[in-house]
Amino acid sequence: MTRGCDIVVFDFDGTLVDSNAIKSEGYDVIAARFDGGPAAMAEARKIPGADRFSVALRFAAHLGLPETEAHRIAEDYTRLVDDRVAAATEIPGAVDLIDALRSDGIELRVSSATPLVSLERVVAARGWAHFFDGLHGRPATKPETLRRLIHERGVAPGRIVVIGDGEDDRDSAAECGARFIPVGDRLPGERHALADVRKVLVA
Secondary structure, eight states: OOOSSEEEOOBTTTTTTTTTHHHHHHHHHHTTSTHHHHHHHHHHTTTTTTOOHHHHHHHHHHOOOOOHHHHHHHHHHHHHHHHHOOOOOOOOTTTHHHHHHHHHTOHHHHEEEEEEEHHHHHHHHHHHGGGGEEEEESSSSSSHHHHHHHHHHHHGGGGEEEEEEHHHHHHHHHHHEEEEESSSSSSSSBBBOHHHHHHHHOO
16 A cells, blocks of 8 residues: 555656657657747747647747747647657556556546647547546646645645656646656656656655
8 A cells, every 4th residue: 555645646748658759859840840940949948848839839939920820830739749649658667557556546647738638638549548537737737736636635735746757747846845756867866767656655
């Protein structure tokens, strides 16, 4: 039995599914369509954890394009990446960890910077919808999702564990008083393989 937490909140891309490169390549494809696009996209993506609509708005602004063009760019990006993410390789140990935590009676959530509609579509396409007690995506931010869980579920912040590979995962946990377990290869310092996370939770 896993002790010390009531809710585990997973990031999705790069945490449960090997899709960070897919999403990055999608931005590269979009940028290549515009004169000065690569430099503008590099600037637009500088904010960690930014969602596709925010990136598209900043990208369009750098190029002097109207907001209507930004919305079209975001829609094109969605068409480029969502099907590929749905078919992306599982991060080793992801499903085994989910199964183990469900057996322990832990409430499982996903919190992503992906728009909720896209997240729901991708998770359903993978046949994973039954794994989770809730999916949370944009327009809600990750701190907003954690605060909502604390309020609506009546759970102390320290009884929530965030598992993720990004600065936005780490920062949202710190902001809300939740515990954070880093995975993947993007954050500095000690990180954990998903296969070892249950042991960390029990410790």
